[in-house]
Amino acid sequence: MNGGDGEQSYANNSVLQRKVISLTKPLRDEAITGLYRNSLPTSLAIADLGCSCGPNTFLVISETIKVVEKLRQEMNHKSPEYKIFLNDLLGNDFNTIFQSLDTFKKNLRNEMGTEMDHCYIFGAPGSFYDRLFPDKSMHFIHSSYSLQFLSKVPEGVENHKGNIYLSSTSPSYVVKAYNEQYKRDFCHFLKCRAQELVEGGRLLVTLIGRQSEEPWSKDCCAIWELMATDLKDMVSQVKL
Numbered sequence: 001m002n003g004g005d006g007e008q009s010y011a012n013n014s015v016l017q018r019k020v021i022s023l024t025k026p027l028r029d030e031a032i033t034g035l036y037r038n039s040l041p042t043s044l045a046i047a048d049l050g051c052s053c054g055p056n057t058f059l060v061i062s063e064t065i066k067v068v069e070k071l072r073q074e075m076n077h078k079s080p081e082y083k084i085f086l087n088d089l090l091g092n093d094f095n096t097i098f099q100s101l102d103t104f105k106k107n108l109r110n111e112m113g114t115e116m117d118h119c120y121i122f123g124a125p126g127s128f129y130d131r132l133f134p135d136k137s138m139h140f141i142h143s144s145y146s147l148q149f150l151s152k153v154p155e156g157v158e159n160h161k162g163n164i165y166l167s168s169t170s171p172s173y174v175v176k177a178y179n180e181q182y183k184r185d186f187c188h189f190l191k192c193r194a195q196e197l198v199e200g201g202r203l204l205v206t207l208i209g210r211q212s213e214e215p216w217s218k219d220c221c222a223i224w225e226l227m228a229t230d231l232k233d234m235v236s237q238v239k240l
C-alpha cells in the first residue's frame with residue numbers, strides 16, 4: 001500500500017476498508033469481551049495483522065482498548081498492561097505509524113477520559129504466512145481485509161491470456177492453481193496462529209468473499225480485470 005498521507009496514499013484511500021472495520025465492530029467487541037471476562041488478564045497482548053498505515057490501523061486498536069477499559073471499570077479492576085503488535089510486510093510504512101503514536105495515545109486518553117498506565121506499541125514486520133510471535137504469547141489476533149492476499153502467485157499460471165488474476169476467460173487449471181494456493185496459505189496461517197495464541201485466546205479474521213458460485217465472479221475479480229486492461233494498454237503504448 002502507498003505510505004504517507006498524500007493524495008495517493010492508502011491512508012487517504014481506504015474508506016471501504018474502514019467501513020468493513022465498522023461493520024465487524026460487534027464481532028470484535030464480543031470476542032474481546034469474552035476473552036477479558038473469562039481470563040481477566042493483567043497483561044493483554046493484541047496483534048493486528050496486515051495493519052497497513054493510516055487511520056484504520058489506529059481505529060482497530062483504539063476500539064479494542066476502549067472495550068476493555070469500559071469492562072475493567074465496570075468490574076472495578078485495574079487497567080491491564082496493553083501490548084499492541086502492528087504487523088505488515090517489510091515494505092509497509094511503519095515510520096509514519098510510529099510518528100503518529102504520540103497523537104494516537106493522546107487522543108485515546110482524551111476520548112476515554114482516563115489514563116492508561118501502560119500501553120506499549122510494537123511494530124512486527126514480516127509475512128503473516130510465517131510465524132510472527134513466540135509460542136502462546138498473544139491473547140487477541142485480528143486481521144481485516146488482508147488475508148485475500150496470497151503468499152505468492154501460484155505456480156503454473158504463466159500463460160494466462162493477459163490476466164493478472166482469475167477472470168471469466170481463465171482456464172480451469174488456473175482456477176485450480178489459485179484454489180490450491182489459497183488452501184495451502186490459509187491452513188499455514190491458521191497453524192501459525194494456533195501456536196501463537198494463549199489458551200482461550202481469540203482470532204478474528206475478515207476477508208473478501210463472494211456470493212456467486214463462479215470463482216471469477218465480479219464480487220471479487222472486477223477490479224483485477226480492470227487493472228489487467230489498464231496494464232495491457234500501457235504496454236501497448238510502450239515504443240520499442
Ligand SMILES: C[S@@+](CC[C@H](N)C(=O)[O-])C[C@H]1O[C@@H](n2cnc3c(N)ncnc32)[C@H](O)[C@@H]1O
Pocket residue numbers: 001014017018021049050051052053056057087088089092126127128129143144145146147149150151
Ligand atoms: C487492504 S490493506 C488492509 C489494511 C487494514 N487492515 C485495513 O483494514 O485498512 C491489506 C494489507 O495487508 C498487507 N499484507 C498483504 N499480505 C501480507 C502478508 N503476507 N503479511 C502481512 N501483511 C500482508 C498489505 O501490505 C496491506 O497493508
